[in-house]
Amino acid sequence: MNTDEFKCKIDQLDSAWKDFCDAGLAVVDYLNPKVTVEIGVHFGYSLNVLSFRNTGEVYGIDIIRQDGISIPENATFILGSSLDEAKKWDTGKKIDLLHIDGDHSREGVKSDYERWLPHLAGRAVVLFHDVICYAAVWNFFIGLPDFKLVLKGEDECGDTGKTFGLGVWTADSEVAEALEKTFKKNNFSLDRS
Numbered sequence: 001m002n003t004d005e006f007k008c009k010i011d012q013l014d015s016a017w018k019d020f021c022d023a024g025l026a027v028v029d030y031l032n033p034k035v036t037v038e039i040g041v042h043f044g045y046s047l048n049v050l051s052f053r054n055t056g057e058v059y060g061i062d063i064i065r066q067d068g069i070s071i072p073e074n075a076t077f078i079l080g081s082s083l084d085e086a087k088k089w090d091t092g093k094k095i096d097l098l099h100i101d102g103d104h105s106r107e108g109v110k111s112d113y114e115r116w117l118p119h120l121a122g123r124a125v126v127l128f129h130d131v132i133c134y135a136a137v138w139n140f141f142i143g144l145p146d147f148k149l150v151l152k153g154e155d156e157c158g159d160t161g162k163t164f165g166l167g168v169w170t171a172d173s174e175v176a177e178a179l180e181k182t183f184k185k186n187n188f189s190l191d192r193s
């Protein structure tokens with residue numbers, strides 16, 4: 001399947017992630033992740049994006065398995081809570097790309113970040129969806145140390161007048177610089193925070 005066919009296929013899935021298909025693919029293309037974990041699969045839109053390049057193992061965790069969910073052949077769906085799964089995670093399997101899109105409360109996003117942090121590889125990237133839409137996610141995200149980028153997107157989050165936003169965090173300055181260059185080159189709307 002080429003990228004256009006892929007986009008048509010996943011466009012049928014209900015998701016607030018649609019602004020970030022190209023950005024997600026760009027992150028995967030740069031990082032070439034061997035292990036990707038997603039918290040919050042819902043119908044599977046972002047899981048499909050993060051799996052599309054087939055760079056390695058991809059795990060999607062959700063407390064609910066929706067009817068009509070689309071799980072790519074090369075991804076593994078885990079039914080369970082992100083916090084329980086963090087406890088059970090094989091500590092030998094370091095995560096290159098983590099996508100946090102589950103519980104959007106401050107405590108939820110903070111716990112997801114903190115519980116999964118020990119499992120991250122050195123050059124890992126963490127994506128935070130809804131970083132603009134949800135004040136709790138934003139307030140946690142802007143307090144993180146190291147390098148943060150925010151992709152704005154265009155679709156509106158309900159009637160808030162805000163977009164959904166995708167936060168991109170890494171502790172590695174080289175990775176941050178390279179991603180910023182890629183996002184700019186592709187004209188993704190960007191805020192440095």
Ligand SMILES: C[S@@+](CC[C@H](N)C(=O)[O-])C[C@H]1O[C@@H](n2cnc3c(N)ncnc32)[C@H](O)[C@@H]1O
Binds near residue numbers: 061102
């Ligand atoms: C906004 S949706 C995810 C959207 C999805 N990433 C997409 O591409 O459309 C949030 C999902 O997180 C799940 N969720 C909420 N809290 C969770 C938790 N603690 N662990 C795992 N999944 C959780 C919900 O069941 C829901 O399906």
